[in-house]
Amino acid sequence: MGEVDIALIGAGIMSATLGAIFRELEPSWTQVIFERCDAPAEESSSPWNNAGTGHSALCELNYTPENHGKVDTAKAVNINEKFQLSRQFWSHQVEKGVLGDPSEFINPVPHVSFANGEDQVRYLRRRYEALRTLPLFPDMQFTDDRATFDEMLPLMGEGRAAGDRVAISWSNNGTDVNFGAQTRQFVDAAIQQGTEVRYGHEVTNISAHGDKWKVTAKNRHTGESQTIIANFVFVGAGGQALPLLQKSGISEIKGFAGFPVSGQWLRCTNEELVEKHAAKVYGKASVGAPPMSVPHLDTRVIDGKKGLMFGPYAGWTPKFLKHGSNLDLFKSMRVGNIPSYLGVGVQEMGLTKYLVTELLKDMDARIDSLREYMPTARKEDWELIIAGQRVQVIKPAGVPRFGSLEFGTTLINNSAGTIAGLLGASPGASIAPSAMIELLERCFGGYMIEWSGKIKEMFPSYGVKLSNEPKLFEELWDHSQKVLKLER
Template identity: 70%
Template sequence: GKIDVSKAVGVNEKFQVSRQFWSHLVENDILGEPSEWINRVPHVSFAQGMDQVDYLKARYEALKDNPLFPNMKFSDSETKFREFLPLMAEGRDFNTPTAISWFEEGTDINYGALTRQYVDALTAEGVEVRYGSEVVNLKRDGAKWKVSVKNRHTGDTSVVTANFVFVGAGGMALPLLQKAGIPEIKGYGGFPVSGQWLRCTNEELIEKHAAKVYGKASVGAPPMSVPHLDTRVIDGKKGLLFGPYAGWTPKFLKSGSFLDLFKSLRPGNLPSMIGVGLQEFGLTKYLVEELLKDQTAKMESLREYMPEAKDEDWELVIAGQRVQVIKPIGAPKFGSLEFGTTLINSNDGSIAGLMGASPGASIAPAAMLEVLERCFGGRMAEWAPKLREMIPSYGQRLVKNEALFQEQWDRSQKALKLAK
């Protein structure tokens, strides 16, 4: 059958919005040096075994003429593989069909460093940033909201009154929206998944690899389980990670409580949670298998990518915590496990929140445009010219406007210092 690439195109379209937004901020000196948070690292899809190779070739054919995927390449030659991915070629049996497709101008982004630049820019504008503050409650106050904030250092609680609240609290977005009591959150649940990575400690190996290499998730496993051998650039230093391996904890944040999941249960979301529990055998099986993997089994997964990987060159590190969204749907299923991000807002537009996992930070500007459209619809006509100045493709689909895509791609390559 035909390969459905609509999701890849949709995510790419949103990522181009991010690139335009960042370029605007760099060009206007709102953000500082881009190489502190964005660097050029090729993106590679890796297939082994005839079925995967056939799939990858068909996917490449479906994407290669799409304007949002320029200069995409494909090869099933051993020579090309050895030249491009020497670390993965060592000790590999090329009698097994192997292929790669790749995009040379991919990027690696350190969202922590980018966030620090955002916060510095806001502080310079006179915005007060309160660290060590935790929002513990949200209550309606007429047309406004009373936000209870606890100081993590002193234990004191204060109340802030707001006309509009955006809940961007990651895993804690669900409990906070539940506390706000808006009807739109009724029936929604959250399923926490933790993660681990293998991190390379051998500088020689780190230097040998320069790509983000994605495989294909095992049959029945969820999309978040796609393993990758990943070159990272953190604080100017190259690193190499492999994973993620899923773990499980009832916490909604790394620093959360073991009661988070249980506290989020409501009579309204139990049918969705139970419905997903009964349907998602693939996810349950995947999580159980992942949880049972010891370091030896984790290294075996890495050796599918890097046959000569040695235990002593890798250490296990704890990754982030994500909460997958469970969305209420009608009978007979009652609930569906969502793998993207979900935006929830009250009908009066006074509160909105973003829940879910990936894609997350990479498409944040597109998500915030949606918040503006949903919550400030009456002002969008007035704001549109400014938004177009910041994001020239605003209101259009780049996939339908190749000239605009090319112009904005070239502009962002230059502004973000990514052009070779």
């Protein structure tokens, strides 16, 4: 039985990011990664399993809700601040030679918000007015001129009724991120720097071992079981984080539950159409739909090749991973979290209705949804692919709600700071670096002063609100544009 300083469960973007941060903060700490698949980033971090949007609230309308005619920008600013930390961290990793060619994982793609109908157009204009003066949204633009719309988004203009009332706002500062490629680059560097990666190894148990943790893993090829003692465990197991944290027995996970939502995309198979579109276009979610199900017509850049996809269409399976088991949901049920499930079941009738409607959609119905964006869409130009699995967090809540469904990411850690895991999926990979800083603050608070110099090198705006420091924002932005090769 070996010993290790840091055990990372899962080789997705979260573990890859945390591993890189630790290698810089404490190069002598030993690390091991357990991954049940035979390669990194086979689940949500794989490029076709997520949308690859570098979420910074440039185009996602769910970050700017309207209350009594006023657009609230607080969430948008918060997400954007976090994405700035990601850009800084990635730039630093490129400069250090940990990450390789940035164009393999990040590319400039304009982010566009799409309004259809008078009410949406009015809202979009207000949103644009609210954001355009904020320092972190410097190049927001808006038009409700039909000719400009048709010229900028030919696939969306062609075949559209002349009387359709449409508008867009856009930013050329948007990005497409291939989190799979980025994970692979991080893991390759980790191996070179001495991290041991055990592929095909599924962690089956985590149990307390004094003030350390005993991690048990099964080799999925040989059936052999092995254990390791770790000072700190990060459960970066995506959808499987909930059951693994439950196995650890920490009190902080009590009452938490998970609600799996699967997804599908339409992927364009017609190269001509792919070439005609160059933007990530986000619309408004339909009533009752969860925020992560907002449809978008999305340019992708994967392995140096342009792609186009539309979706996601929600689906449902009880699996917690795309390559998981149909028993996942049932196995995660505990006496302590059944009230949370029931509470959410009663409150979220809109979500249930939405999921049922989505599940009943056949290919013709999916193409009809696509036609709201691209009126001339034809079935023969698109194929259906399965997206990654999301497990939405259900938080315990008191009487009378018992549980509340969350659409964000939730970090869970024990009070001693020796184990932590990440639940939920949104805004997900884009803010992996800031999620991992939060982990450091919570679990390694005693080291933060000693680490402050190195943290500032990795995250120059750490502790500063860039929205209050426009000059610093500009400086850091220009630097990351250059290093990440995002200048056009």
